[in-house]
Amino acid sequence: MSQLLIQILMNGLMMGLVYIMMALGFTLIFGIMRIVNFAHGEFYMLGAMAVMLLFSTLGINYFIAVLVAALMVAVVGMVIERLLLRQFVGRELNGMIMTLAIAITLKAGATIIFGPQEMSIPRPVSGVTNIAGILIPNDRMLVGAIAIAILVLFYFFLRYARAGLAMRAVAQDWEAAALQGIRPQRIYLMSFGIGCAMAGLAGALMAPIFTVSPFIGDVPMLKAFIVVILGGLGSLPGAVVGGLLLGVVEAGVATFINTTVATMISFALVVVILLFRPAGLMGQSR
């Protein structure tokens, strides 16, 4: 029994890490630009598509392919931010409709180019590692390790890098930040790029584990959304806690009951939290 529980916990943690990568970008973009990025799942999908092209079709080394894929998604995100989103910074409702439009367009574009079918990518690593009787697939362990590395990197970036500090300053009060000589426009561009890169990275990492299709972004988007509400919209630590919580609870409920019920419970949780603690579990209401 305890074996099973630990197995569930491990699976949950692994998915939780992917959710966190999605949710951090989503919440970063909201915190800084006040834009709810409904196209976030599409950037996940683009990352997976890019890794499929680079790794599976062109035969480039997997790790390089993942990095290049994340960079490509960041560039696409920054172009979109510059051309389409900048005028909607701070205008929440219209910005939300614009990201919906971007989501529709990207998904349709990918369907036209790649077709609607599900494609699979060869696994870069295979096999299972047995740690004290708990079986962990190597490919998932790799995803977990890379995700943790990225999260640590991201933490130090926000904490110590000048650009990271500037981002936090703009999130807190963009006018005060602008008075200090920080140009909010550049911060918007950068944070949208970073947010998209993290989504793209999550997609690129998960592509060999799941299949690839133009529609794979929908579910991670939904999860990111739940995680972000759990942790508080705009809160980075909240996204981490929310992601781990959702991953573990979901793995548990899905094992013992079923996945539809797991989804239903998570949405009910979202409603309750929005109603009673709109700032999320971690956030302080202003």
Next chain:
Amino acid sequence: MNTWKILAGLVLAVGLVVWPFVIENRFLIHIGTMVCMYALLALSMNLMLRIGQLSLAHGALMGIGAYTSALVMMSLGFPFVVGFLLSGIVGGLVSLIIGPILLRIRGVYFVLLTFAFGEIVLLTFIEWVDVFGGVNGIFGVPRAQIFGYVIKDRSLSYLMALAMAAGGFFLLRALYRSEFGAIMETLEDDEELARSLGVNAMSYRLAVFVLSGAMAGFAGGFYASYFTFVSPGEFNFWTAVNLIVINVLGGIASPVGVILGALILVPLPELFRDAVQYQVLFYGLALIVFLKFMPDGLYGLIRKMRGKRNDR
């Protein structure tokens, strides 16, 4: 001038009623019916946009209406009229129950909240197979029947949809021109002003939400009997997104804009019938262009052009 306007209105009204009997093209009549149904739905969304609370639950509210009508007729054996009336009443009732809780929340949080609510409703339709038929939904919903006469004919279905859309249109127009409409405007721009004048803002918001929910419910009731089946896939969050798209494209500021949006957007997919992907792509691109360059929609554009002409 005024007589001309009345005359033009009369011609338009007669034209809208008569054309399906002159042009007996089943396909065109079907498109006309869909335009009217979506016009009604988009008008119900327009109410929400007017008070600045974008709802992603309208697909679910339409679904609640559709399932209500289907179940009342099929499980309880009531005639169509009862099912149809209840589809709107239940749509409004659900809004009345959830409204006081949901409407306290504003802005993005309201959007996300209605989104989550919509997903829960949808998952209930899917999970509760005994009642709602699961993913497959319910087949064999009876057709509309008024005074014992079954509406099988497409042109009669169209007339029913036209009547519903026209009802919604004139209701909203009257509403927006009344004192109620003026108060609605302050709810979006400056709720404090409304409250300082002694307006109970919450009850106005609730009234708008209930009316909007009832309209979506009626559209659902019509849908169930027109297609003779209901399935959860038709009532997801993309339905609500489509309604927002219609509003943005046509113009939120006036019911005329909403009708214009439905008139252009609903037939649009038929132009791209052979390639569904291109249709969706075009949809997305059109929305992007409109949001970026024509934030007031087509109606706003028309008004602007008219205004310029009048200035000269």
